[in-house]
Amino acid sequence: MFKRFLCALLALMLLLSMGTACAAEPREIDPLEYDSLPEPQEGQHHYLLACIDNWKSENQKLSNTDGVILVTLDTEAKRLLFTTFTREMLIKRPDGGIGRITYIAKNYGPEELCKIISTHFGVKVDKYIIFSMDNVQSIIDAMGGVYITVTDAEADYLNRYRISRDSTTPSMGKGGTYLFGGHAAVIYMRIRKVGGDGDAGRTRRMRTVLSTLANDYADASLGEAMSLLSTVSENLVTMNLTMADLVEAAGYAMELRGVEPEGMQMPSDDALEPITYAGMETRQVDFELARKQLADFLKMTPKQESTQFEVGE
Secondary structure, X not given: OHHHHHHHHHHHHHHHHHHHHOEOOOOOOOOOOHHHOOOOOOOEEEEEXXXXXXXXXXXXXXXXXXXXXEEEEEOOOOEEEEEEEOOOEEEEOOOOOEEEHHHHHHHHOHHHHHHHHHHHHOOOOOOEEEEOHHHHHHHHHHOOOEEEEEOHHHHHHXXXXXXXXXXXXXXXXXXXXXXXXXXXXXXXXXXXXXXXXXXXXXXXXXXXXXXXXXXXXXXXXXXXXXHHHHHHHHOOOEEOOOHHHHHHHHHHHHHOOOOOOEEEEEOOHHHXXXXXXXXXXXXXXXXXXXXXXXXXXXXXXXXXXXXXXXXXO
């Protein structure tokens, strides 16, 4: 009996040692100085949108951010850009420690999230809007829903998630194109365990929904745009935009009606490295490469063709 206990104990110790063997200290992270960052390029206007991982939330009690998206309205080059950021990446926190970006808004506030994005990726952004999942649902419903094409695997996942029978039109069956209501669209954007691409798949689905909604509003009238602006302002957790800022952003968006949205994942796969840190499966980033890739993306013109930055990849 004692021998069996000893063998079991040794086996457990071996398993524990194997589990920590893959863990490692992340490489040093050297963010840029916020005050040294250049102002946005002529005609480019950046807005950071973040969605927390609760259906409802309060400004003073934020949860982790599940989705972080930089929306860039480029009225000079006539481009509409969506840059999504993976929630799993390691960054340098405001206190100097290393942690995942998903905890920043909750623990330090949305202003610090803007600074983290700015100093780690080299793009100065100071305007933000924070949504809950319920806010996003309400906005999509107010826009009449969104058409999404899903694979068989995605359809199976959504059905097993028990979305209501009337949350898509027609009712969800196999893969195909459906009109999604707000609740079903939020669940679709949160899918991570289908397709084998994890959080990259989640950020891709976010870009897909945003770009589709943008295309659907290509012919929106000024009245429709102002109605949507009112809906957005009524369905958010917090923001630092004034009403004048919102009206200004709506004006930029009206200038870009009909422009085909572009998008990219940030960091890209070749700037990410899996790592186990502090007991979590996460990703460390080659920020020098990531900053170069994002800068190149923002400097592109509509005439430059690059499959690397297409929405949905």
